[in-house]
Amino acid sequence: MARASRQAVTIRHVAAEAGVSLQTVSRVMNNEPNVRDAVRERVNEAVAKLGYVPSLAARRLSGSRSYLILALNDRDRTIEGWRLGQGNDWVDQMLYGGMLKSAEHGYRMIFELIDSHAAHVEREVSAALAALRPDGVILTPPHSDNPVIVALLEARGMPFARIGSYESGAGVAIRMDDAAAGRAATEHLLALGHRRIGFIAGPAEYTLSTERAEGYRQALLGAGIALDPALEEIGDFTFDSGVRAAEALLAQAERPTAILASSDQMALAAAQVARARGLALPEGLAVVSFDDTPVVRFSMPPLTAITQPIAAMASTAADLLIRSAGGDVIEAGPYILPFALAVRGSTQGNDH
């Protein structure tokens, strides 16, 4: 009993069992040509019988692929999300999309935290690459546009994907169409009869902020409504900044009947400010948010929101990187994935 079976089944055992050379087993395992069907089958039988699974370490070391995809996330944000214990949607959706897609291809996704503030970004990323030698790297915001990381990956010739990035350059960009999302959200409000619609933008450093604002304006103009600068405020995605912005919007004599906010937190802030002023959602004020993290489903009422395709972006990234590692030539992108508008009680009737 329980003698540590120090020695697992290796390619050698399979070769012996099937009566072929190591090489042939390797060819079969990697789906290479130049093996007769009869032999291939014999090998597969031996593999099944012995329960053989190739060692990742040995494969990697012998100069082939590592079958590893490395996903780099922002350290502080991620840990803060975990610490708060309110459900870390970004991480979950990354895993959901990226890990499952990787597994489909026999790959594994390793999730790693990188501190982007530190001067050691380069060292941290280098160390992870050296230790793991992944076949591809997935960058998430804010790393997606970090010039140090991008340059490092490019210099190393490492295939990588930049999720949520509007910048061009090395690596394949994967994102949603924020302008279209801003338009869709605004059109939803227009369709409900709103004519004075306030907008809380994100910081201008983020391209997606300006894209969303652009979509908002396009929708208004498309409906023949003149733009009013008094209806546009700027926040920084946080709850507090949302409070300030919403107060500025709702303090106006001719206050908006709806607010579109560029993040869930700012939308929740707007809802709170509205309540404080005696405005009930959705009658007194309609609110639409961006992101659709779990929290908006649990607010009262739940918020209508633009859903970011995080899982789909991670899945696409993994798929592209793995196919690229397999020798496929993949298109440069950018890959624009569809968003969704989840209509909930903050804009519509009293369902839920």
Next chain:
Amino acid sequence: MARASRQAVTIRHVAAEAGVSLQTVSRVMNNEPNVRDAVRERVNEAVAKLGYVPSLAARRLSGSRSYLILALNDRDRTIEGWRLGQGNDWVDQMLYGGMLKSAEHGYRMIFELIDSHAAHVEREVSAALAALRPDGVILTPPHSDNPVIVALLEARGMPFARIGSYESGAGVAIRMDDAAAGRAATEHLLALGHRRIGFIAGPAEYTLSTERAEGYRQALLGAGIALDPALEEIGDFTFDSGVRAAEALLAQAERPTAILASSDQMALAAAQVARARGLALPEGLAVVSFDDTPVVRFSMPPLTAITQPIAAMASTAADLLIRSAGGDVIEAGPYILPFALAVRGSTQGNDH
């Protein structure tokens, strides 16, 4: 340009730079004795200068540790949690505790999903072990008590931790004290003046269910209150089962003024049933839940709950396994980690 720097810096480069043998570099990297301080320093300088990081694959292959901890989670539950997008607390807290602790030791935690229903459990686990050759495995419920998995790990001589398990046997068990938690939750209600306290238990197959029930009863008896079978219902942790149980409890002539439910979902169900019967929380009915997943913070009012130390359990598991891999002899356990009682609006006043 970006010529793929095919060849990264290896132990050989460091040895050359420092003017020593490979072995000496290896010794320094692994903090082994028998190296003069002067030499050690010279090697460390070379390492720093070249930015050398050992290849995990080579280390693993040469027969030493893999520096990998494998965390096995239930496939269906995990994916369902991701799909619902309500914040997958278990996974997040696992990562929070396990990944960070692993990183402290220079380890990586690989998160893998295993389908416990399938007849292939054994094959799935074997394959993961064969491919990764981790230094330790963390089992989470329901895998923690899966006899096939436990037997396999034991036969392989693989160190492993069973999180949330009350069973004895191979592997180190890490859990909280559910009886004490049941007692604490009940005593909280007693302290608030409640005398008729309903209890919704989990399925009896789970030891933790009976432990929690035991704690509930101890607390009542300790307060000199006779047990009343009519106050105990059984659910299966789901919302629907919670509805049935709560309805049975609240339909009684002498209905309870408080309900302790063995899961968040059942507690939310109790809250809903109460509302439907015109009972407001906490005045009409006080509710306490177990688990403390994100969702209970967002309900109205937020639910008072027993918080499971998931992150701490994962952290402890990683720490024990890694120290074990390092040659330390670790105590058999079980390791009992402290829970917490988060008091919120469903039992107490009107804060928030």
Next chain:
DNA sequence: CTGAAAGCGCTAACAT
């Protein structure tokens, strides 16, 4: 179409 030899980067076991 198949096999034999060499070597990936490291550590274990054995020198010295």
Next chain:
DNA sequence: ATGTTAGCGCTTTCAG
């Protein structure tokens, strides 16, 4: 205290 030799399990040449 340090260096040398072998070999982990696989894939890559290169031969047949």
